Every structure is written in structure tokens, then in C-alpha cells.
Amino acid sequence: MGFEWLAIIMFVLFLILILSGYPVAFSFAGTGIAFGAIGLAMGAFTIQRLGLLQNRWFGSMSDFTLLAIPFFVFMGAVFEKSGLAERLLTTVGILMGPLRGGLALAVVFVGTLLAAATGVVAATVIVMGLISLPIMIRYGYDHKLATGVIISSGTLAQLIPPSLVLVVLSDQVGISVGKLFVGAVIPGMILSGLYALYVLVLAFFRPHMAPALPLEARIFKGAALARETAVAVVPPILLIFAVLGSIFFGIATPTEAGAVGAAGACILALFNRTFNWQMVRSAARSTSNITALVLMILFASTFFGLIFDQLGGQRYLTDLLVSLPGGFWGFVIVANIVVFLLGINLEFLEISFIVMPLFVPAALLLGFTENDLVWFSVMMAVNLNMAFISPPVGFSLFYLQSVAPPEVKTRDIHLGALPFMALQGIALLIVMFFPSTVTWLIGLSGL
Numbered sequence: 001m002g003f004e005w006l007a008i009i010m011f012v013l014f015l016i017l018i019l020s021g022y023p024v025a026f027s028f029a030g031t032g033i034a035f036g037a038i039g040l041a042m043g044a045f046t047i048q049r050l051g052l053l054q055n056r057w058f059g060s061m062s063d064f065t066l067l068a069i070p071f072f073v074f075m076g077a078v079f080e081k082s083g084l085a086e087r088l089l090t091t092v093g094i095l096m097g098p099l100r101g102g103l104a105l106a107v108v109f110v111g112t113l114l115a116a117a118t119g120v121v122a123a124t125v126i127v128m129g130l131i132s133l134p135i136m137i138r139y140g141y142d143h144k145l146a147t148g149v150i151i152s153s154g155t156l157a158q159l160i161p162p163s164l165v166l167v168v169l170s171d172q173v174g175i176s177v178g179k180l181f182v183g184a185v186i187p188g189m190i191l192s193g194l195y196a197l198y199v200l201v202l203a204f205f206r207p208h209m210a211p212a213l214p215l216e217a218r219i220f221k222g223a224a225l226a227r228e229t230a231v232a233v234v235p236p237i238l239l240i241f242a243v244l245g246s247i248f249f250g251i252a253t254p255t256e257a258g259a260v261g262a263a264g265a266c267i268l269a270l271f272n273r274t275f276n277w278q279m280v281r282s283a284a285r286s287t288s289n290i291t292a293l294v295l296m297i298l299f300a301s302t303f304f305g306l307i308f309d310q311l312g313g314q315r316y317l318t319d320l321l322v323s324l325p326g327g328f329w330g331f332v333i334v335a336n337i338v339v340f341l342l343g344i345n346l347e348f349l350e351i352s353f354i355v356m357p358l359f360v361p362a363a364l365l366l367g368f369t370e371n372d373l374v375w376f377s378v379m380m381a382v383n384l385n386m387a388f389i390s391p392p393v394g395f396s397l398f399y400l401q402s403v404a405p406p407e408v409k410t411r412d413i414h415l416g417a418l419p420f421m422a423l424q425g426i427a428l429l430i431v432m433f434f435p436s437t438v439t440w441l442i443g444l445s446g447l
Contacts, residue, residue: 003042003311003312004312006035006044006311007308007311007313007314008316010031010307010308011308011313013031014028014031017030025296025299025300025301026300028300028301028304028353029303029304031304032300032307033303035311036303039310045310053303057302066167066171066294067255067258068162068167068177068254069290069291070258070291071258071259071262072261072262073287073291074265074283075162075243075261075264075265076117077123077284078265078266078268078269078279078280079117079236079265080123080283080286081286082269082279083274084232084268084272084274085110085117085127086127088113088236089106089107089110089127089132090131091228091229091232092109092233093107093132093213094228095229098212098213099212100203100204100207100211101199101200101202101203102212102213103132103136103139103210104136104145104210105200107132107149107150108192108196108199110128111124111128111150111152111153111154111192112192113236113237113240114128114154115153115157115159115160115163116160116161116162117236117261121155121157121158121395121396121399123286124155124156125154125155126399126400126402128150128154129403129404132150133146133147133400133403133405133408140211141209141211142208142209143408143409144415144416145199145202146408146416147416148417148418148420149199149416151389151394151417151420152191152195152385152389152396152417152423152424154396154399155389156188156192156385158348158381158384159184159378159382159385160185160188160192161181161244161247162244162254162258163184163381164348165348165352165384166181166184166381168294168352169356169381170377172353172356173356173377174373175370175373175377176374177254178247178253180378181248181254182247182248183374183375183378183442184378184381185248186438186440186441187378187427187430187431187437187438190431190437191382191423191424194423194426194427195423198420239261239264239265239268240261243257243258243264250445266280301357314357314358314361318358318362321358322362322366327366328366328367332376332379335359335376336379336383336428336432339351339384341387342354342355343383343387343388348388351384356380360373371439371442372435375435375439378438379428379431379438382427382428383428389424391414391415391417391418394417396417400413
């Protein structure tokens with residue numbers, strides 16, 4: 001064994017730093033610099049090997065796909081800041097209100113749409129928490145059901161295109177983001193469908209937990225409701241389908257579609273009479289913060305990865321993963337366990353930059369094809385959905401806690417997540433054992 005032991009210490013120290021709450025980019029850079037200096041001093045590699053770093057950085061920055069990140073984030077930020085998301089949720093809530101469980105179904109439906117519009121979990125969960133949670137509590141919804149349906153539906157932004165997770169995974173795994181977007185559609189619909197089915201079953205057997213919206217609460221009726229639906233619901237749906245459809249049918253690249261989506265969201269805000277300088281400034285600030293975070297972690301993780309590789313860590317871990325009992329399926333099961341455990345404490349960006357570069361070489365040695373890598377990446381995204389709402393430290397739980405009314409207790413939020421975690425576990429097993437849920441639509445689209 002050469003210097004692999006040093007690489008293992010480096011990785012363990014890095015995990016300790018990020019699990020203790022230290023910023024992930026600084027953890028990447030700090031451990032990379034420290035162990036790079038130690039490696040040079042011990043003769044593990046030469047200073048000339050660090051010249052590879054600039055090639056990796058320039059290679060990443062020349063990836064046209066990464067331009068999709070600010071476009072899609074800006075599109076979602078405009079939906080949030082302009083009130084388009086609020087109006088959409090209110091209108092759909094009134095449309096479905098007469099049904100038992102109708103408000104919860106509206107949250108699932110709008111959560112799915114907002115996931116396709118924002119691609120960012122925090123924005124979706126917070127918006128729906130601010131708007132729909134007080135309404136559901138006011139009209140007698142069980143607190144655990146109300147919070148559970150919000151955090152699970154909001155977390156769909158991890159999976160449903162144009163998910164930021166999928167864009168980052170595309171860069172890290174080295175596969176087409178268009179294929180990832182298409183492959184994630186059916187798993188996303190499976191999750192959304194399971195949530196809706198659970199709400200309907202619960203409302204049927206326990207109607208007191210999800211009552212219908214009373215007549216006096218339906219502020220739009222008849223022609224007024226039809227007009228509001230035409231204005232508040234139809235245009236966002238058409239924009240989302242146009243953006244995603246242009247990618248699925250090969251009309252535009254994800255980056256081009258993202259630019260059209262960002263412009264389209266601004267046009268909708270203009271027609272909604274909420275387009276102003278303050279809204280644009282706020283949306284641009286949110287976009288720049290997220291984009292800068294992605295690039296900062298990308299640069300730091302690339303440096304960390306280079307040092308880890310020069311110390312022999314990548315080769316050691318690849319050999320370890322390839323030699324796991326069970327071969328292909330042993331690797332898949334271990335990868336799911338690792339991602340789930342990390343996902344409880346870490347953001348998806350951190351996980352994508354930490355483990356995916358370690359998994360991909362082993363996957364290729366185990367005979368993964370490009371479609372297998374797409375299936376594997378989508379499966380990881382489904383897994384992250386489950387990790388993101390896992391008590392006690394799932395990120396979506398904290399997003400909702402930050403905006404929940406006082407009468408909603410932390411215990412309600414955590415207990416409310418458990419049934420939806422079980423549904424996500426079912427979806428994960430479906431995707432794991434039926435890869436066609438991911439690959440079938442890719443073959444149909446011709447990508």
C-alpha cells in the first residue's frame with residue numbers, strides 16, 4: 001500500500017469537517033491544500049502534477065450545460081418573487097377544494113408544477129408552507145398530514161426536470177442532461193402519484209383529517225373561477241410544457257430552453273402586473289447566490305479530487321467498490337445506503353460533488369452503459385428525496401419549520417414526514433428493480 005492510507009485520512013477528515021457544520025467548499029479546499037502539502041513533502045507526487053488542475057477547471061467551465069443552472073434558477077425565482085406561484089396555488093386549491101383532501105391534492109399538484117418551474121427545493125417548500133399550511137390548518141386539516149404533504153411535494157424539485165440536482169449530476173457523471181431530464185419524468189410522476197393516492201385513501205377512510213373546503217372559503221365561483229383558472233393556471237403550465245417539451249423532443253438544448261423559460265416567466269409576471277425592478281433584483285440576487293455556491297463548490301471539489309487521486313485514493317476506492325459482494329447489485333445497494341445516510345446531513349450539491357466522482361469509475365468497471373448511468377443517477381435523485389425529509393435533520397423539515405405557524409409543532413412536522421418517506425422508499429424500489437421506468441421514455445424520445 002503506497003499513500004492510499006493518507007488519502008483515506010484525508011477523506012475521513014473532510015467528512016468530519018462537513019458533518020460538524022463547516023462550509024463544504026472550505027472543507028474541500030482546506031483538506032486539499034493541507035494534504036497536498038503533506039503529499040508533496042512525502043514524495044507522493046510532484047508539483048508538476050498540480051498542473052492538471054487548470055485543465056480540469058477550464059474543462060468544467062467550458063461545459064455549456066452548466067449555463068442552464070442560472071437560467072432555470074432565475075425562472076423559478078421569478079415564479080416565487082412575482083406572486084405567480086402563490087396565485088397558482090390559491091386557484092388550484094379552490095378548484096380542488098370541494099373534494100375531501102382537495103387542499104392536500106392541490107399541494108401535490110402545484111408542488112409538482114413548481115418543481116418543474118423552480119428546480120430548487122427550498123423555494124418550493126417555503127412558498128407552499130407560507131401559502132397553503134395556514135389555510136389547511138384553518139380548515140381543520142390534521143397537522144401531520146398538512147406538513148407531510150408540503151415537505152414531500154416540495155422536495156420533488158430534487159427530481160422533476162429542470163431539477164438543479166440533475167444538471168449537477170450530469171456534469172459530475174459525464175452524461176447528457178437531456179437524457180437525465182427525460183429519464184426522471186416517470187419516476188417523478190410515480191412519486192407525485194403515490195402522494196396523491198395516499199391523500200385520497202386517507203381522506204376516504206379518515207375524512208376528519210382532510211375535510212373539504214367550505215363553500216364560503218371559495219372566493220372564486222362560476223365564471224370568475226373559470227377566468228382565474230385561465231389566467232393563473234393555464235399560462236404557467238403551458239410555459240413549463242414548452243420548456244421541457246423543447247428539451248425532450250430535441251428542439252432546444254437545456255441551456256437554450258432555460259433561457260426561454262426565464263424570459264417566459266418574466267413575461268408572465270408582466271401580464272400578472274407584478275413585474276418590477278424590485279422583483280427582478282430579488283430574483284437575480286437569489287440566482288447569483290445559488291450559481292456562485294455551485295461554482296465555488298465545483299472549483300474546490302475539483303482541487304480536492306485531484307489531490308485525492310494523486311494520493312491513490314480514487315484507485316483504492318474503485319477497487320473496493322468493484323470487489324463488493326454481489327457485483328453489480330452489491331455496488332448499487334451500497335451506493336444507495338451511502339447516499340441516503342449522507343443526504344440526511346448534507347445538501348444535494350455536496351453529495352453530488354463528494355460521492356459521484358467516486359462511484360462513476362467503479363460503475364464503468366462493473367459494465368455500466370450510458371443508459372445504466374442515467375438510471376443510476378435518477379435513482380440517486382429519488383434516494384435524495386427520501387433523505388431530504390428524513391427526521392430529525394432532513395433539510396426540507398427545517399425549511400418548513402422556518403415558516404410554520406406557531407400552532408404547528410416540530411413533532412408534527414417530523415411525524416408527518418414518515419408516511420411520505422415510506423412512499424418514497426416504495427418509489428425507490430420501483431426504480432431500482434424496474435430500470436425501464438427511467439430508460440423507456442429515453443428510447444421513445446430518441447435521445
